[in-house]
Amino acid sequence: MxxxxxxxxxxxxxxxxxxxxxxxxxxxxxxxxxxxxxxxxxxxxxxxxxxxxTRLALLKAAATRAAELLAEGLREVQEPDPVEALAATARVYVRFVVEHHAGLDLIFAEQLRPLADPALAAAGRAVIDVLLPIALALTGNPVSALDLLEQHIAAAHGYAVLHLSGFARRRTPDVEMVATGAANVSRALAAAFRG
The missing domain is CATH 1.10.10 (Arc Repressor Mutant, subunit A)
Incomplete structure (x- = not known):
């Protein structure tokens, strides 16, 4: 080349x-x-x-781009029902992590925090700006909404990582099946948190 x-x-x-x-x-x-x-x-x-x-500067730029791509994917969710919207974002997130082998763990990586980069912060906020209104619609208050999002993201990320590691592939070889599992957990979380 x-x-x-x-x-x-x-x-x-x-x-x-x-x-x-x-x-x-x-x-x-x-x-x-x-x-x-x-x-x-x-x-x-x-x-x-x-x-x-530096390597860290390249990592920051990659994290910023990853956040932009994830936010774009999340914005495509047009589900009016907040329970189904949350489930749909779980699907988007699982697909994203499986494709890129990184998600919020890259976007909000601890090693990038000291840089306090405005572009990375804005890109990360764009992801949360899509998710937070859905969680607020379900919970009715910001503290519960953040708790819901933390559990929602942890579940979706966990499903994706278990698929990537091979552990979940034995039972669910198709990424869509894994995404469905994450979506089902998000529905259950939404029901538990619904205000």
Whole structure:
């Protein structure tokens, strides 16, 4: 692959972020490296450092892009019933984590907190901005809504990770079956929290 075939019109930054997301999907967050992202993008090992001076800077950009993609997927849920809307977001989240091998664990990664990056914070808020109104419609108060979201996300993330690890694949090899399991748990949580 030539350098020109890997990215075009000088959008090396975006190409590196996409390569970083692909690396995370294949090998996990800890395996991300600027040098490997450069290799996959078809540029010299030094080229990325104009955009990403450190691995952490590239990780931040990948987390920001992941949050943007997740928020886009969540916004596609158009279910008027809040119980079904919550269940639908569980499905979206499971599919996202299975595809990208990361979710809110990347978007809100502890190692990124010291950066206090406005773009990452805004992208993370966009995810919560989709979920919070659904939880508020179910619970009627902010404290309960946050408790519901914490359990909802934990269940959906757990289903996705158990599928990725192979544990859940023995019984439910299809990601849609896993997403259905997460959606069913979200329905039960919604019923328990309904105000």
């Amino acid at each position: 030539s350098k020109r075939d890997s990215y075009h019109h000088g959008d090396l930054r975006a190409a590196l972020v996409e390569a970083a997301l692909a690396l995370i999907a294949e090998r996990g967050i800890d395996a991300l490296s600027v040098a490997e992202a450069a290799r996959r993008t078809g540029v010299s090992a030094a080229a990325p450092y104009r955009h990403f001076p």
